[in-house]
Amino acid sequence: MPPNIYDIAKKAGVSIATVSRVFNNTNNVKESTRQKVLTIAEEMGYHPQAYAQRLASKKKNSIMMLVPVMSNYFFTEILKGTQGILKNQEIELNIVNINQDQGVLHQVEQIIKRRWADGYLLASLHLTEDELIKLRRYNVPISLLDDYSPNFDSVSFNNVEGGYLAVKYLLKKGFKQIVFIAGRADSLPIVHRIDGFKKALSEFEIPFHETQIVTGTSMERDGFNEKNGYEAMQKILNMNPVPDAVFCSSDVKAVGALKAMADRKKQVPLISYDNLSISEYIGLTTIHQPMYDMGYNATQNLISRINEENSEICNDIHSPELIIRSSSEI
Amino acid sequence: MPPNIYDIAKKAGVSIATVSRVFNNTNNVKESTRQKVLTIAEEMGYHPQAYAQRLASKKKNSIMMLVPVMSNYFFTEILKGTQGILKNQEIELNIVNINQDQGVLHQVEQIIKRRWADGYLLASLHLTEDELIKLRRYNVPISLLDDYSPNFDSVSFNNVEGGYLAVKYLLKKGFKQIVFIAGRADSLPIVHRIDGFKKALSEFEIPFHETQIVTGTSMERDGFNEKNGYEAMQKILNMNPVPDAVFCSSDVKAVGALKAMADRKKQVPLISYDNLSISEYIGLTTIHQPMYDMGYNATQNLISRINEENSEICNDIHSPELIIRSSSEI
DNA sequence: CTGAAAGCGCTTACAG
DNA sequence: CTGAAAGCGCTTACAG
CATH class of the missing domain: 3.40.50.2300 (Response regulator)
Known part of the structure; x- marks a missing residue:
């Protein structure tokens, strides 16, 4: 059995209250008794148990x-x-x-x-x-x-703003047919980014169609994985005509999307979302989230x-x- | 004050022992009292406190x-x-x-x-x-x-084996001058990988020099970051002659190293270490760790x-x- | 199936 | 500077 406060108190010849005070730095404890308690505690490998401490003190920190x-x-x-x-x-x-x-x-x-x-x-x-x-x-x-x-x-x-910013940039560069690589479409951040997407489109008076929302089938981590991006990009490259640009809902998925383009030797401009530490190194244009x-x-x-x-x-x-x-x- | 076991017991007209039994599924409690207790607990938002429970039961799970x-x-x-x-x-x-x-x-x-x-x-x-x-x-x-x-x-x-495997592969392909991108050189996994590195070299009767160990200066996360890999690769590309191949101590660093090569428009064969989920998508040859x-x-x-x-x-x-x-x- | 009571290992007024 | 004692909110033999 591990030692408890009584064991320490007994061995140090003090009361349990004193042992408790030593460990909590409350009140003044005479330096010599403080040292004695600490030494014995160290010897016996004692420290107040977290559960008992919190129950008694009602503080948790x-x-x-x-x-x-x-x-x-x-x-x-x-x-x-x-x-x-x-x-x-x-x-x-x-x-x-x-x-x-x-x-x-x-x-x-x-x-x-x-x-x-x-x-x-x-x-x-x-x-x-x-x-x-x-x-x-x-x-x-x-x-x-x-x-x-x-x-x-x-x-x-502000995910609405994020989606808006990304898509507006693409529109400004003259791309008209833009698709969004989503994850689970019922996730709130995704919904908001789509709202931003639509807002940008409407500002440029470009109609929105549901076919502009694409997702892969791999749904691990709510679809926020490389494979999902890869799959989605394959679908996009199979569209006819191939869209002008892609807005991708996460950098991790963008890694997959980039690979899909490389495999098919096609290049479609892409903006993604997150700004992970790797993103700088693989050249992703992206929406930075702090x-x-x-x-x-x-x-x-x-x-x-x-x-x-x-x-x-x-x-x-x-x-x-x-x-x-x-x-x-x- | 949040309710405790006494509050529930009183309201349900039972003892605290019974409330405890309901929550622990121990003994048989009559179904009707069980329901009563549960209903009242739900109403009052009660659940046994973790600290008290663990102190009393001495089980933690x-x-x-x-x-x-x-x-x-x-x-x-x-x-x-x-x-x-x-x-x-x-x-x-x-x-x-x-x-x-x-x-x-x-x-x-x-x-x-x-x-x-x-x-x-x-x-x-x-x-x-x-x-x-x-x-x-x-x-x-x-x-x-x-x-x-x-x-x-x-x-x-088995990091020795990992280092050995990587370097042997490079040697077999005919590369002679190989450098290792390390992290903190005192980290045990790195030491072992270097041992494997040396073992492979000696098998091919190629001498080892300390200059074959390179690291970047950025030491966040023990040097396991993209920037460190980027910095290390810059040093490598400045060597004269430029080494034949690189063994890199982590995939994250390899991302940085790859960028350094791209920036200088030079290509040096590279093997790294980890096999992260992104690695497949950026084409890293690497040592898989399960x-x-x-x-x-x-x-x-x-x-x-x-x-x-x-x-x-x-x-x-x-x-x-x-x-x-x-x-x-x- | 249920209750009374001891005990888990601490902290903290209170008193001196 | 220190101790005796109550109490934190539970669980669990024990007894019925």
């Missing part, structure tokens, strides 16, 4: 991040931002994966109900407003990332909310930026 | 993964493997980031001492054997991933160890596989 797809490049950038602000704070971060196929709301509720953390960062979960409102009864700080709600702090990205900043800000919002429950709700909306590289300049 | 660089592509693959085996098991996974600049052993000890989980997965932490042995006193299941120790379950990758399988196996080891403390130590060593694509065939 921890936040939890809930994400649907941990294994994508988008997430790793966000995480860096979160870690950026957490560094040097005495707050622990725990990350838990949410399975998108099994009732997202239910999973979130299970975690929140169990009172794991002081606050929760919901990243890219895209719950509906009705669902979000249900979470309010747990009365715990929640901050949204890559999502928007008038009822919670949020940091989101994922690091978004992770940073959302975490900051959450911490503020934990410390000051009743401050005003804060909705940050980050704007897109068009990064022009070679893939669109053909 | 959770494992914790400790990783140094969460934000790299290598990790995301491993994680998929871990999630693959955890799916359908009632085991929670928590992920915690270890800062490589602040005493890795100390951070690991702090977490283990606090008894967060039933077992710990140490991924790519590369503690020394002396350090690892210190962890034994906590008497808790530990499983190593991308690392080896005779004293712990481990899943590792990261998913490794994550899967290491997690499996850990779970077995948790269930059966005294089984024999199991050291899996995965073998590399050479995947030939276009980057080496110039």
Whole structure:
């Protein structure tokens, strides 16, 4: 059995209260007893158990991040931002994966109900407003990332603007027949980017047809994978006539799309979305999303909310930026 | 204040023991009382608190993964493997980031001492054997991933073989002057790959010079970033004579190296390391590491160890596989 | 099928 | 500067 606070107290000849004080740096403990306790604890490999500590103190000093797809490049950038602000704070971060196929709301509720953390960062979960409102009864700080709600702090990205910017650029260059490589068409960011797409088209008085939305069949990670892009691009190259330009919903998919073009020895101008770290090196024209900043800000919002429950709700909306590289300049 | 077990018990007219039984599915509880309790709990948004539950039951049903660089592509693959085996098991996974600049052993000890989980997965932490042995006193299941120790379950990758395989392939094709793009030269996987590199050279009776080890200056993520590869390749292209071929320590760096070649309009055959999902699409010849399988196996080891403390130590060593694509065939 | 009660390992007023 | 004691919110033999 591992030692507990009683073992340490007994061996050090003090009460458990004193041992507790040593580990919590509360009150003043005489330096000599402090050292004695610390030495014995080190010897015996003791540290207060997290569970007992949190139950007794009702403080947690921890936040939890809930994400649907941990294994994508988008997430790793966000995480860096979160870690950026957490560094040097005495707050622990725990990350838990949410399975998108099994009732997202239910999973979130299970975690929140169990009172794991002081606050929760919901990243890219895209719950509906009705669902979000249900979470309010747990009365715990929640901050949204890559999502928007008038009822919670949020940091989101203007996807309508992103789609608009991308397509407008292509239209300005004189391309008329433009197709969009989507992922799951019911995902909110995709819906918004399509809205932006349409907005740009209508500004140039070009009609929109459903056939301009293309997707591959490979649906791993909601379709945000290379293969899906490859498949979609194959379809596009089979169209007659071949479209003038492509707007692709993610850089990862664009990697696949580029390969499909190379395989068929055809070149179609392409703009994609994300601006991952590899994108610069493979020459992707793309819409930059400040994922690091978004992770940073959302975490900051959450911490503020934990410390000051009743401050005003804060909705940050980050704007897109068009990064022009070679893939669109053909 | 959120409701606790007493609130539910009182409202349902039962004892707290019964409420507890309902939530734990232990014993038989009369169906009608079960329903009553569940309904009231749902109404009041109650679920047993994780901390209290774990303290009282001494069971955790959770494992914790400790990783140094969460934000790299290598990790995301491993994680998929871990999630693959955890799916359908009632085991929670928590992920915690270890800062490589602040005493890795100390951070690991702090977490283990606090008894967060039933077992710990140490991924790519590369503690020394002396350090690892210190962890034994906590008497808790530990499983190593991308690392080896005779004293712990481990899943590792044969990096010597990987380096050997890559360089031998280049030598067989007739290239004599080969350089290696390293990361931090003190990282164990890199050291081993260099050993394999040397082994292949000596088999072909080609002498080795330190100048054949090149690295960029950008050291984010231990040098495993695109920029480092770009910088390293620039140095290589400035050598006189330019080497015959390049062995690159990671696919991410190879992306940078490829860009450097394109920018200078020079082509040098290249083999890299990892086989990420993008690699197929950008035509990288590379050494495949079965990261998913490794994550899967290491997690499996850990779970077995948790269930059966005294089984024999199991050291899996995965073998590399050479995947030939276009980057080496110039 | 259910309840009373002890106990999990801590923290924290309170008192001195 | 330190100790005795209550309490955090649960689980689980034990008894019926």
